[in-house]
Amino acid sequence: MEKRRVGIMGGTFDPVHVGHLILGERAYEQFQLENVLFMPSGNPPHKPDRRGRAALLERIEMVRLAIAGNPHFTLSLAEAHEEGYTYTRETLERLCAEHPDTEYYFIMGADSLFSFENWKNPERIAQLATLVVATRDHVNETELELTAERLEKLYGAKIRVLSTPNLDISSQMLREWIAEGKSARYYVPDAVLRYIHDTKLYQQGADGNV
Numbered sequence: 001m002e003k004r005r006v007g008i009m010g011g012t013f014d015p016v017h018v019g020h021l022i023l024g025e026r027a028y029e030q031f032q033l034e035n036v037l038f039m040p041s042g043n044p045p046h047k048p049d050r051r052g053r054a055a056l057l058e059r060i061e062m063v064r065l066a067i068a069g070n071p072h073f074t075l076s077l078a079e080a081h082e083e084g085y086t087y088t089r090e091t092l093e094r095l096c097a098e099h100p101d102t103e104y105y106f107i108m109g110a111d112s113l114f115s116f117e118n119w120k121n122p123e124r125i126a127q128l129a130t131l132v133v134a135t136r137d138h139v140n141e142t143e144l145e146l147t148a149e150r151l152e153k154l155y156g157a158k159i160r161v162l163s164t165p166n167l168d169i170s171s172q173m174l175r176e177w178i179a180e181g182k183s184a185r186y187y188v189p190d191a192v193l194r195y196i197h198d199t200k201l202y203q204q205g206a207d208g209n210v
C-alpha cells in the first residue's frame with residue numbers, strides 16, 4: 001500500500017515569515033503531500049542567545065496565526081519543549097514509530113542542508129525522512145546539487161530539490177527591521193504583524209538597547 005506523505009517544516013519561527021509558508025506550500029504541491037506540519041522548536045542547540053527573541057509560546061502563537069487559513073498546514077508541538085534541546089532524530093524516530101503508514105518529507109532551506117553533517121545523527125535522519133531543500137541566499141544550483149550528491153553518498157540520504165525561486169527573507173532580518181522601527185508588512189501575514197505590534201515583540205534589538 002502506498003504510504004501517506006507528510007511534510008515537516010521545522011524552525012525557530014522567530015518570527016514565522018512568508019518564506020516558511022511558501023516553502024510549505026511548494027512542497028505540499030510538488031510532492032503531493034497530505035499535510036505539512038509546522039513544528040516550532042523549543043530550544044535549538046545552535047541558537048543559544050535569547051536576547052531580543054520571542055518566547056516559545058509567542059513563537060507558537062505566531063505560527064498558529066500564520067497557518068490558520070490553510071487547511072493542509074498543521075501546528076505540531078512535537079519539538080516544542082521548554083526544557084532541554086530538541087533533536088530532529090528523536091522527533092522523527094517518534095513520529096515514524098507512531099505512524100508507520102507515513103513517509104516524512106523534511107523541508108529545509110539550503111543553509112540547513114549545508115550544515116546537515118553537523119546535526120546530531122545525520123545518517124539516521126537521512127533514513128527516516130526524505131530531505132526537501134529549497135535554494136537560499138542565492139546559492140547556485142551546482143553547489144546545492146553537489147552537496148546533495150555528497151550527502152546521498154555519505155548517508156544514503158534521499159534529497160529532493162524544491163522548485164522555488166530564491167526568497168530574500170530571514171527572521172533575523174525581520175527582527176532587525178522591527179527593532180529599527182521599519183515595516184515588516186507583507187513579509188509576515190497580517191495577523192502575525194498585529195501580534196508582534198500588540199505584544200511589542202522585537203522592539204528592543206538583540207543588543208538590548210535599541
Ligand code: ATP
Pocket residue numbers: 010011012013014019020023107108109110111112134135136167168169170171172173
Ligand atoms: P533566523 O534568521 O532566525 O535563522 P530563518 O529565517 O532562517 O530565521 P528558521 O526558523 O531558522 O528561519 O528556519 C526554518 C527553516 O526554514 C530552515 O530550514 C531555513 O533554512 C528555512 N528558511 C527560512 N527562510 C527561508 C528562505 N527565505 N528561503 C529558504 N528557506 C528558508
Ligand code: MG
Pocket residue numbers: none
Ligand atoms: Mg535560520
